[in-house]
């Protein structure tokens with residue numbers, strides 16, 4: 283009997299090996315405002331190089347903890363994609379700074395970071411590291427896509443993390459791990475299967491109470507491991523098509539220019555629209571965000587007015603505006619041809 287059992291276990295061994303070898307491929311998105319140990323709002327901005335370099339170190343540390351946990355849990359492949367948009371022409375994660383098994387995603391054409399799926403059939407789960415809460419949640423650097431924008435999907439305002447989730451939900455891939463501040467944790471409390479690690483406690487959009495970084499990294503590693511082990515319990519985020527979408531904005535963004543525009547559903551700095559599906563809604567948000575960003579110029583106008591030569595600057599602007607108009611009308615000036623953006627460049631996400 284004993285021998286028979288032994289024989290049986292030998293015979294079963296290859297089956298067990300095959301089962302263990304089932305690939306689990308995880309794509310990790312990262313932002314840069316929800317980092318452990320981060321309390322300086324300049325650390326996520328490329329235009330403040332010294333602080334940004336510190337932010338990059340913190341980003342690599344957070345990602346490394348999560349990546350280690352994903353592999354601990356049985357992931358067979360982990361890739362990383364930039365979803366931040368710091369202004370850096372290179373990825374925020376310096377090439378070669380992660381576990382050598384990890385590939386950073388590059389493409390040869392620009393792409394919509396959150397929405398254009400990288401190899402839709404490749405991944406079994408997605409994770410999102412160093413994320414931030416949505417506009418109005420009072421988290422550290424709370425925003426959605428950019429300053430002052432609130433994206434509403436079928437009546438509910440969503441975070442960038444949910445943009446990742448809904449994007450991948452279209453191909454039934456679940457979001458399994460997220461890290462960010464306590465306000466983002468509250469934003470995501472309707473998604474209980476997500477392994478969430480709280481990196482810090484927000485006290486305003488520019489201040490936090492930090493948690494011990496080593497402890498947070500240990501939690502990240504353990505939570506990422508659990509996330510892979512429990513992958514079967516995770517749900518893909520689904521949204522019915524067509525979609526009712528809206529963009530609500532707060533200062534310094536503004537949508538008041540659209541008030542009263544025929545065919546535009548506008549109320550209280552919010553525009554509501556119907557879209558055929560999630561991808562079309564995303565394109566709609568982006569288009570209205572471009573309009574809403576014109577509100578930012580109010581800050582520039584204040585700055586100019588506060589300058590000792592503010593009046594002269596305003597006059598100069600006005601004269602240049604008239605000159606541009608007259609030069610165009612006279613055929614002396616035409617807009618520069620769009621440059622071929624793709625030639626010789628590689629694209630890493632939100633760049």
Ligand SMILES: [Zn+2]
Pocket residue numbers: 313314365366414427442
């Ligand atoms: Zn973001």
